[in-house]
Amino acid sequence: MDVDSFQQEIKYCSRCGSKIEQIEIDSAGHMHHICLRCDAVFYDNPKIIVNTLIECNNKILLCKRAVKPKIGFWTLPGGYMESNETTDGAAIRETKEETGVDVKNLQLYALFNCPAINQVYFIFRGHVHNENTCTSEETSEVKYFSECDIPWENLSYGLMRQVLDWYFQDKTEGKYRFRTDDTYEICPD
Ligand SMILES: [Zn+2]
Incomplete structure (x- = not known):
């Protein structure tokens, strides 16, 4: 576009x-x-979007979108950073709002520049402080998935597929490297 x-x-x-x-x-x-x-x-500066990649008991936390676009597709918890927040603070807040899960000790894992749509994505790995889930206005389902059950065909965006793909590669190697890419995919507003 x-x-x-x-x-x-x-x-x-x-x-x-x-x-x-x-x-x-x-x-x-x-x-x-x-x-x-x-x-x-x-x-007209870029919008910053934060997501979390949270593993608990060998499973990854995903939520199903209840809002446009991509209703019914699975995604990593996340959303827009607000004014006066830190990036990791925003990721903790968005994860709590969308999934009910409290996360802590976030570490930057991946950065996506999306100049074509004026967005920058920060993806954090982190630990679960309280694993209990609940849905929200933005999520119709919240669930932990094992690697073999990840709904690859029903993920919201290619960016989510890419980051999960990297994550499982790194997990296999036992070493999580910082990843970055410039993607031109159309992402949610
Ligand atoms: Zn004026």
């Missing part, structure tokens, strides 16, 4: 409420919105 179509159009100034009438494109082609009334400049 065209890069420009992912750049968000900002219609009103969040500082003074005026209509944004000026858009500036810099030399690299990035769009900035400028408020002519209060001089505020708005940048």
Whole structure:
């Protein structure tokens, strides 16, 4: 998909409420919105998404999406980082919200740059503090899967397949290496 179509159009100034009438494109082609009334400049920066890869009793924690897009597909717990959070703090919060599971001691495992859709993914490995699960508004099912039961054909995105694939390779070798890739796949909003 065209890069420009992912750049968000900002219609009103969040500082003074005026209509944004000026858009500036810099030399690299990035769009900035400028408020002519209060001089505020708005940048369309990438969104940060965090996910956790949590193993408990030799099984991996996955949740089934209850919201668009990809309703009914399985995914690693995760979501958008909020303002004033750390990346691992956001991953702990999202995992708790979506699965009910408390996780701790997160370590960065993989980083995906998705410039085409203006997103960056941080995937953390971590330990379970309390393994009890529950569903949420965003998840219709939460379950721990052994490697042989992973629903490979029903995973939400190729990115999830890739990270699980790396994880099981590393597990076999007994050494978890930091992984990174630049993927252009279309991911959820
Ligand atoms: Zn303004």
